[in-house]
Amino acid sequence: MPDGSRRTVRDLRRGNRSALLRRLYFGGPLTRQELSRETGLSQASVSNVVAELLETGLITEAGSVESDGGRPRILLKTSPEHGHLVGVDVGETRVVVELFDLELTRLAKADLPLGDGGHDVGAVIEHILSGLESVIKESGVDPAEVIGVGVGVPGTVEHGPEAVVHGQTIGWDAVPLEKMLRAGTDLPLFVDNGATALGQAEMWFGAGRGHRNAVIALIGSGVGSCLVIDGTPYRGATGSAGEWGHTTARVGGALCRCGARGCLEAYVGAAALLERYRAAGGTTGHDEEDAVGRLLDDPAMPAAEIRAEIVAYLGAGIADLVNLFNPEKIIIGGWAGLLIGDRMLGRIREAAAQYALRQPFAQASIELCHLGPEAVAVGAATLPLAHLLDSGGAALVERASITT
Known part of the structure; x- marks a missing residue:
């Protein structure tokens, strides 16, 4: 044999x-x-x-x-100009498409709001494809020079012959996203969870650089994480590892978007925070980022009580990560995570210390993402980059041997 x-x-x-x-x-x-x-x-x-x-x-x-x-x-x-990468962030309210050179310098960007249709699959596909066309046209890059398109999505990504997405909080059930995108583009596609993509970028270029064991937390409207163990993102048996936002923070607690009760996301995710803020009389408007900023700066007692809950629940959630995974670093990212961390990171560290085991907590640092609030698109671009590096540029080497 x-x-x-x-x-x-x-x-x-x-x-x-x-x-x-x-x-x-x-x-x-x-x-x-x-x-x-x-x-x-x-x-x-x-x-x-x-x-x-x-x-x-x-x-x-x-x-x-x-x-x-x-x-x-x-x-x-x-050579940074030899090839190009595209990163796509399928976010909570918009699809962001960015084109980079090989050193991940951004050359073009398309920001496409999802509108009232929300995460209707057809609308998301249309946004990705039109954004892809837009950034290639804006940059003047030859499509043949695009090494690949990385797509970061909410939910679990099942990697078979083609990527299938299970996004329970956005109503996606076994969506054949890669197959649907291939109907509109011939470019190589790489689909993964947005938090996992963000985590890879932070480990390569951001706060995790030089470390082997870390947890990168993505806090936006929802909550997710990337677990990096011995330098490699851990995906679990079927790709759903890292759903930190759907660990139970309070038995029988607030209803989460996933349908369960008491999830961490129901206490620290931006959508849940703003729901409580509105119920307490806060003015939120239509822009989530501005509304979270107002909540975090509002001196009134209802807002202060919500902030105290954020500190307590996020501190306890981080302590769970410390106790379970013994990381060197916990890195807080996502637009809401950065807003919260900018104002309350010290208090969150103190709360985590109350719940975590002393020895592993003493060995772990807690800090903010270095790559900014739009790091998921950068992370998505690292998906084709990782393939290029892992394969040793196989496709380009074979192309060069054919032309010579």
């Missing part, structure tokens, strides 16, 4: 390309000698792989450094 686990020469070459490409992307510029030392590959292997990657245009020369008595050594780095 053939050994299905045996690696072919092609697999080894792809693995070597991936190792070098990752080193250059996150740590470049580097010389061939430094790449050999840091990856453990022979200098001959490094030279062969570098030649392949230079031919694709994914990496380029970036000057030189003096060597000890010999010829100057050439520095290599990834």
Whole structure:
């Protein structure tokens, strides 16, 4: 019987390309000698792989450094303008589509409100496709240079031959999102949970950089999280891990959008907060972000009581994360999470300390997301980027070999 686990020469070459490409992307510029030392590959292997990657245009020369008595050594780095990435955030009230270069510098953006139809699947698909067309046109980028489109969505993403989304809080039940999008675009698609996408971006470029174990909390209208264990997002058996907002904060408590009672989201999610604020006589208007800002700054007693509940429930929820996962960091992101954290992070830390076990809490830091309130779109763009790095630019290498 053939050994299905045996690696072919092609697999080894792809693995070597991936190792070098990752080193250059996150740590470049580097010389061939430094790449050999840091990856453990022979200098001959490094030279062969570098030649392949230079031919694709994914990496380029970036000057030189003096060597000890010999010829100057050439520095290599990834080429940010060679390919482009698109990140899509299917949010609570809008779809945001952004186009980036390979260094995740934003080149174009489309912000499309969902309107009264809410998360009607057809409307969301139309927004994604029209936003994609808009950012490509605005940037002047050749669609052939777009390496992939990442889509961050609320809910659980089932990764089979094509991504299927289960979004209980927005009324999506086994929505074949990838199949529906493929009817309107030929670009490679990568679909994942928005909090997971945000978490990957924060670990690579933000508050989690340099750490291996962290929880990234996404607090907007709803609440989610990304669990990163030993450097890898943990998805669970079927992709639903990280639904922190639907852990029980109070048995028999307030009704959550998911249909259960007492979920954490029903106490710290923006939609639930504003519902309580309106019931207490607060003025919320139509813009959720402005309304949450007013709630957090309102000196009246009803608003102060709601803020005290936010601190207590969020502190207890964070303590649960500390006790369950023993992370190095807990990173609070999302537009509502950043608004809350800017004003009350110290009080939230104190509340978490009251509920968490002392030793793991002492080892964990709690801080805010570094990538801003629109980090889900950036995170979504890391989905095709991760594929590019993991494959060692396989598609581009194969394309280069065909053209030559």
